[in-house]
Amino acid sequence: MLNLAKxxxxxxxxxxxxxxxxxxxxxxxxxxxxxxxxxxxxxxxxQEFKDKLxxxxxxxxILPEAFATVREASKRTLGMRHFDVQMVGGIALFEGRIAEMxxxxxxxxTATLPxxxxxxxxxxxxxxxxxxxxxxxxxxxxxxxxxFLGMTTGLIVHGLNxxxxxxxxxxxxxxxxxxxxxxxxxxxNMKTDLGRYVQRDHNFCIVDEVDSILIDExxxxxxxxxxxxxxxxxxATVNATIPGLQKDSDYIVDEKSRNxxxxxxxxxxxxxxxxxxxxxxxxxxxxxxxxxxxxKAHVVFKxxxxxxxxxxxxxxxxxxTGRLMPGRRYSDGLHGAxxxxxxxxxxxxTQVLASITFQNYFRLYSSLAGMTGTADxxxxxxxxxxxxxxxxxxxxKPIARQDDQDEIYRTAREKFNVIADEIAxxxxxxxxxxxxxxxxxxxxxxxxxxxxxxxxxxxxxxxNHGREASIIANAGQKGNVTISTNMAGRGTDIKLGEGVSAxxxxxxxxxxxxxxxxxxxxxxGRSGRQGDPGRSKFFLSLEDDLxxxxxxxxxxxxxxxxxxxxxxxxxxxMVTRAIEKAQKRVEEQNFSxxxxxxxxxxxMNQQRKVVYGRRRNILDGxxxxxxxxxxxxxxxxxxxxxxxxxLTNQPSYDMKAIQEELSNEFHMDLDLNIDAEDxxxxxxxxxxxxxxxxxxxxxxxxxxxDIMKKVEAFVYxxxxxxxWKDHLRAMDQLQDNVRLRGYAQRDPLQEYxxxxxxxxxxxxGRIEDETTLALVRMPPPELATEQDLEVEEPxxxxxxxxxxxxxxxxxxxxxxxxxxxxxMIYHGSRSGHVETEPKAQPFKRxxxxxxxxxxxxxxxxxxxxxxxxxxxxxxxx
Numbered sequence: 001m002l003n004l005a006k007x008x009x010x011x012x013x014x015x016x017x018x019x020x021x022x023x024x025x026x027x028x029x030x031x032x033x034x035x036x037x038x039x040x041x042x043x044x045x046x047q048e049f050k051d052k053l054x055x056x057x058x059x060x061x062i063l064p065e066a067f068a069t070v071r072e073a074s075k076r077t078l079g080m081r082h083f084d085v086q087m088v089g090g091i092a093l094f095e096g097r098i099a100e101m102x103x104x105x106x107x108x109x110t111a112t113l114p115x116x117x118x119x120x121x122x123x124x125x126x127x128x129x130x131x132x133x134x135x136x137x138x139x140x141x142x143x144x145x146x147x148f149l150g151m152t153t154g155l156i157v158h159g160l161n162x163x164x165x166x167x168x169x170x171x172x173x174x175x176x177x178x179x180x181x182x183x184x185x186x187x188x189n190m191k192t193d194l195g196r197y198v199q200r201d202h203n204f205c206i207v208d209e210v211d212s213i214l215i216d217e218x219x220x221x222x223x224x225x226x227x228x229x230x231x232x233x234x235x236a237t238v239n240a241t242i243p244g245l246q247k248d249s250d251y252i253v254d255e256k257s258r259n260x261x262x263x264x265x266x267x268x269x270x271x272x273x274x275x276x277x278x279x280x281x282x283x284x285x286x287x288x289x290x291x292x293x294x295x296k297a298h299v300v301f302k303x304x305x306x307x308x309x310x311x312x313x314x315x316x317x318x319x320x321t322g323r324l325m326p327g328r329r330y331s332d333g334l335h336g337a338x339x340x341x342x343x344x345x346x347x348x349x350t351q352v353l354a355s356i357t358f359q360n361y362f363r364l365y366s367s368l369a370g371m372t373g374t375a376d377x378x379x380x381x382x383x384x385x386x387x388x389x390x391x392x393x394x395x396x397k398p399i400a401r402q403d404d405q406d407e408i409y410r411t412a413r414e415k416f417n418v419i420a421d422e423i424a425x426x427x428x429x430x431x432x433x434x435x436x437x438x439x440x441x442x443x444x445x446x447x448x449x450x451x452x453x454x455x456x457x458x459x460x461x462x463x464n465h466g467r468e469a470s471i472i473a474n475a476g477q478k479g480n481v482t483i484s485t486n487m488a489g490r491g492t493d494i495k496l497g498e499g500v501s502a503x504x505x506x507x508x509x510x511x512x513x514x515x516x517x518x519x520x521x522x523x524x525g526r527s528g529r530q531g532d533p534g535r536s537k538f539f540l541s542l543e544d545d546l547x548x549x550x551x552x553x554x555x556x557x558x559x560x561x562x563x564x565x566x567x568x569x570x571x572x573x574m575v576t577r578a579i580e581k582a583q584k585r586v587e588e589q590n591f592s593x594x595x596x597x598x599x600x601x602x603x604m605n606q607q608r609k610v611v612y613g614r615r616r617n618i619l620d621g622x623x624x625x626x627x628x629x630x631x632x633x634x635x636x637x638x639x640x641x642x643x644x645x646x647l648t649n650q651p652s653y654d655m656k657a658i659q660e661e662l663s664n665e666f667h668m669d670l671d672l673n674i675d676a677e678d679x680x681x682x683x684x685x686x687x688x689x690x691x692x693x694x695x696x697x698x699x700x701x702x703x704x705x706d707i708m709k710k711v712e713a714f715v716y717x718x719x720x721x722x723x724w725k726d727h728l729r730a731m732d733q734l735q736d737n738v739r740l741r742g743y744a745q746r747d748p749l750q751e752y753x754x755x756x757x758x759x760x761x762x763x764x765g766r767i768e769d770e771t772t773l774a775l776v777r778m779p780p781p782e783l784a785t786e787q788d789l790e791v792e793e794p795x796x797x798x799x800x801x802x803x804x805x806x807x808x809x810x811x812x813x814x815x816x817x818x819x820x821x822x823x824m825i826y827h828g829s830r831s832g833h834v835e836t837e838p839k840a841q842p843f844k845r846x847x848x849x850x851x852x853x854x855x856x857x858x859x860x861x862x863x864x865x866x867x868x869x870x871x872x873x874x875x876x877x
Contacts, residue, residue, distance in 0.1 A: 023064060024091075089105075102373050107373075108138050126202075232346040232348060235290065241270055396531075422509065432479065510538035512541070515586040615720065615721075632689050642661075716767075
């Protein structure tokens with residue numbers, strides 16, 4: 001029935017395309033009239049559109065004419081006319097959707113249409129790319145078009161100072177990389193002067209290669225961290241104990257989840273080597289943590305695959321693109337373990353100062369859109385996480401590429417020899433070849449085979465990515481052979497050289513299947529742009545990671561029964577489908593991993609919004625100190641309670657002890673003038689509040705209101721920032737702690753939400769109490785100067801800006817408690833594990849939110865914060 005309905009009414013994608021084509025018809029009708037305008041008259045259109053919007057017109061009202069104007073400006077400045085399918089893609093992007101457009105269809109030019117239209121609002125439009133090179137080239141080229149129309153273009157890349165960044169963000173259109181945008185947001189919210197903020201409101205954003213940024217790189221958060229006190233010697237000590245441990249007897253490797261666990265024999269060996277009686281004793285918890293990370297470093301993480309060593313540093317290799325990521329570190333001590341493994345100096349570990357996931361950063365935008373050549377396979381995730389629909393845009397010309405069936409060999413050696421022979425055959429005919437490998441190691445292995453055959457070639461991997469764009473740009477020239485790790489060069493067009501079409505176009509070879517079908521499709525898509533001829537083929541072996549982990553036993557048995565000889569291959573659609581099923585399983589696991597990162601960061605995100613909002617209010621001069629009265633009461637109540645008749649078994653309050661401790665606490669002579677016989681808690685609280693607040697108000701009268709506001713802001717901000725930093729550390733520890741609760745059949749995420757809420761409430765109370773005490777205790781600020789009242793900002797030269805793409809998760813969920821699932825629940829890209837428990841429901845209060853100073857609903861007569869709202873109290877029924 002569903003298929004019949006689709007045949008009659010078309011799919012949702014078909015219906016959207018039909019609607020878009022009607023708008024494109026309206027755009028095309030305007031082309032002849034715009035061609036007649038002079039350059040100045042065309043440029044004036046920008047102001048006309050702004051005036052219309054100011055008078056109440058909607059962006060939809062001016063869309064056809066605005067798009068037609070951009071197309072005409074492009075013809076005059078760039079010599080390129082937008083195809084109708086690019087207009088269709090532009091409309092999809094304008095509406096906040098993902099436009100799936102094949103390689104070579106001109107996504108960069110397509111983006112100019114919605115970017116221009118959204119920039120007319122004056123609130124800015126951002127275009128996010130995967131690297132600095134693409135951001136620079138796109139902003140430079142498309143900037144000519146925007147400049148012609150009277151728009152300014154900014155560029156955000158690594159190495160800019162704050163003034164340059166602010167100027168770029170306040171341009172009409174801003175290009176930059178995802179990491180730079182995210183880190184600028186975090187850095188802004190660590191600053192102590194609104195005038196030094198570089199970003200403005202998040203209005204509209206197009207994410208180029210949206211699947212790479214919002215899917216592949218979204219497994220782990222962006223982290224800004226500062227130096228922490230670390231015992232670096234322990235890394236070398238533990239590292240020396242790992243060599244000599246035997247697989248299976250001393251430790252067990254789970255390759256699917258990339259995890260290592262010790263056996264009883266392994267534990268005994270390590271206890272002897274470390275000279276500890278019990279490795280799992282709480283006093284040895286630090287040793288245990290470093291042992292687990294050192295095991296991963298030696299067994300799971302491979303040099304020239306997961307990382308490379310350069311200039312005495314361990315540099316992470318991006319698993320999806322093969323690019324180096326200098327300056328980034330694996331988290332949780334793993335990077336130090338790798339440094340110790342490679343006998344390099346171990347750098348100090350760090351403390352998190354600020355963090356955010358890409359999911360929560362990009363959801364800050366009022367309107368978000370994306371474009372890529374491969375998004376439809378991840379459409380469910382885009383919808384669930386980002387509320388983004390995928391629209392598949394038809395190609396301008398029919399695809400002429402030939403996609404061959406996979407060939408599967410018994411061993412990797414056989415496979416690579418066949419690949420080298422295929423390359424030699426293609427090159428002899430003058431056909432260019434692009435080979436995609438999964439690691440530096442594999443690319444160099446293939447390169448050595450080509451050298452043995454005297455086949456000239458270019459190699460592009462993490463060790464040689466500086467010439468990435470030029471190497472990829474020449475990959476389509478006659479007879480050229482290019483070996484590239486995964487999708488290195490993505491975003492750069494491969495144009496065919498003269499005579500290449502006659503010999504079959506670009507031949508793309510995949511040396512093994514990736515864990516994601518989307519990455520394979522990206523590799524195929526490098527060939528066959530704009531109707532060019534081309535060919536693609538994948539060569540696999542039973543020793544490939546995907547095959548070995550998911551399908552090797554069955555296929556090996558089939559090959560043995562068939563009596564296959566050296567160099568023979570299986571070519572079977574059935575086997576290809578089996579591989580795709582394995583890929584789907586991995587994709588589902590990876591989605592689950594990313595979902596868990598987001599679920600945990602969503603908790604932090606609510607807290608982050610409150611703290612960042614309060615910081616902004618303080619910096620804006622809106623310092624609300626109405627909490628001081630309640631804080632004085634709370635501090636006083638805690639002291640008086642210690643000397644109450646109920647606790648001391650005395651007939652009355654010990655007034656002498658109370659007055660002495662209150663005087664010490666508030667740093668002032670405090671005479672309550674209350675007899676012990678007449679003392680009650682209410683009387684003590686009222687008298688103390690009156691004296692302390694009068695003392696503070698008297699102090700305020702001695703200086704100008706302006707100076708006093710700055711003093712209050714100075715104190716409040718210092719305490720808020722320090723307490724927030726401590727809170728981040730506590731939240732990290734909480735994430736580790738809740739993992740174990742799965743063994744008690746308790747949902748770790750729910751446990752995390754409840755305790756995180758209590759921690760946050762406690763933190764906010766601590767900020768208020770410490771701010772109150774600091775302001776009351778300080779001497780009168782008559783002599784305070786502007787310099788005295790400047791809060792010292794964190795030294796960014798001592799910070800690490802990390803996006804640990806392949807590192808362990810920052811927010812690891814706990815085991816489910818299911819024996820079959822134990823050890824498979826935390827996440828973090830290739831090195832992490834995958835959640836398998838059912839979807840957790842969001843934590844909801846059973847009661848309406850109760851203010852800290854409201855009467856407790858239980859009827860005790862106490863304030864909520866002193867009754868059921870105090871830390872550790874039983875929850876309300």
